[in-house]
Amino acid sequence: MGGEGWFRRWSLDGEWEALPPTVRAYGNRDLLFIDFMASSTADATNDKLANVQINELSISASPNLQKNLSIFSPDQAELAKMLLVRGQSHLFEDWPDAGVDDDEKKALLDQVALLNSSYPGGLASYIKTARELLADSKAGKNPFDGFIPSVPSGEVLTFGDDNFIKYEEAGVRQVQNAAFVLVAGGLGERLGYNGIKVALPMETTTGTCFLQHYIESILCLSEASCRQAQGQCQRDVPFVIMTSDDTHARTLQLLESNAYFGMKSTQVKLLKQEKVACLADNDARLAIDPKNKYRIQTKPHGHGDVHSLLYSSGLLREWKDAGLRWVVFFQDTNGLLFKAIPAALGVSATKEYHVNSLSVPRKAKEAIGGITRLTHADGREMVINVEYNQLDPLLRATGHPDGDANCETGYSPYPGNINQLILEVGPYIDELSKTGGAIKEFVNPKYKDSTKTAFKSSTRLECMMQDYPKTLPPSARVGFTVTDPWLAYAPVKNNPDDASKVPKGNPYHSATSGETSIYRSNSMILRKAGVKVDDPVSQVFNGQEVEVWSRVVWKPKWAVTFADVKRKVSGSSSISQKSTLVVKGRNILIEDLSLDGTLVIDSVDDAEVKVGGSVQNNGWKIESVDKDDTALPEEVRIRGFKINKVEQLEKSYNEPGKHSLKP
């Protein structure tokens, strides 16, 4: 920095930074900041300025804070000074004298203490990074500047072939060495549902919620893993849920009121992420809460927080010491994810991937990130997720005039990131020991106008869990695994109005598609196992045209891998399109069954039930509902249909031993 003008920031270590114009001089024992006119950098570093009584200065920059210092503990006073040094004097600007609102003033400092301790490097580091990122954003700097995108190659799986089965088996073996981590701190504003997303029914045939399905899948996979190891298992597979203030209490309540869905309560750990401070302007002045002038406004920091939480909680270290090898991350509403987890774990183990991200073929413009190889002129190279809002501009800027477009396969050439990551514990902990779990952040301010000087509303720094590989050395083994489009991804993110506007042929990512995709996937899997399942019919719910397949649902207890399904299905069976099949018990063997209607079958674990013959009844019907009918519960309205349970054959076998159902 040089030339004539106002120089606003100087620290004793000689670093230049931009600061707000209101403050004349402030500092502490380590840092001195001065506002002064100078004609060159040399003048600016004039020694005589160093003689200033630094401590006095910092406080005198804010007379209102000075008048209130006596109400604070020494720690609080230090934090307040730190804020002044970091250009945050506006926080104290309107303060009345001591004696008025003292509790509120202390509460602000308590909040500052929390914001400070929950961010790697503290608030000072947050403000510093924010200034840098805001300056880059204002200058229109492209985060991928100098990088050329190309299509990376990964392990492509085809459901049900020998390779898939081999990976599944290898993956199941690894489950006893894995920990599972669900990021569920997001409220899902886009969905327009008021509850927590993990409590939503994954499908309404049985009404099982996402969290129950996840927990049962983990338990069953870990049992299968133990069986493979001939019972040589000492531990319960750990399950961590990252929550936030928006979801924590309700997640805990859901677990407690359902006896943790069969898990030991000690096996489940909730880690709550804190929000981060909002930023009011390009100088990274912290935004005051519009509802309370003694609070800083906060917003979520993104799912990337999961890394620093796993690190700072000590869990990672504990897992490493216990000999665990893998951490499997997943998101809140994907009813299909466990169909691909065993095979993906198998890929991780076989290929010795430090990072393995699971992906599906991606339609251009689909709101999922694209896995991309980025190559820099200086030799740097990485395979990384490019988030969906960045892929199109990046492609256009690097010689692809059509931007984010489908290729001859009908899909984007860039595989779609589904944010299901498998990290190897050893390299993961090594990396986090260096970074403290801090993930590369970004800022996305909405500017008032093209001068980019003011924001429409406050912004904040954000980070994404899939950006973890960005700091890894080139030696890191980063790979990805692609599965069939119908197998592994059916998130519930979009409300009916937004979903109905999704380009034709692209997945809706709605409650409607989330549920119908589960029936499709289960039907396709039964087909691969030799069952004759009728073709689907096309129907429109909430303005979305979807394929309606037979409603086939099974509990993880019945099958967690394709090998399980194949073992339990034999002979020649058929299921008509209008049918519903619900399989709940462990040893239910489907043999020469002809189903045209609804069959619900359950059994105790040590019973074996052969199910065959012909089942015919009026069954359960999918019926449209009006999404605006407020008499219906929200979780029904967001799907646009309900299940009318007209008639069924329901059988439960509660005695051990062999049974058979042959109507």
Ligand SMILES: O=c1ccn([C@@H]2O[C@H](COP(=O)(O)OP(=O)(O)O[C@H]3OC[C@@H](O)[C@H](O)[C@H]3O)[C@@H](O)[C@H]2O)c(=O)[nH]1
């Ligand atoms: O602060 C947060 C934000 C989000 N989350 C959780 O992170 C998960 C993903 O959040 P969102 O659904 O908002 O994610 P997005 O749809 O924006 O994109 C994400 O999923 C699709 C992928 O292809 C994208 O690359 C990924 O970023 C959810 O489980 C959510 O609960 C947090 O735990 N904390």
Ligand SMILES: [Mg+2]
């Ligand atoms: Mg999001």
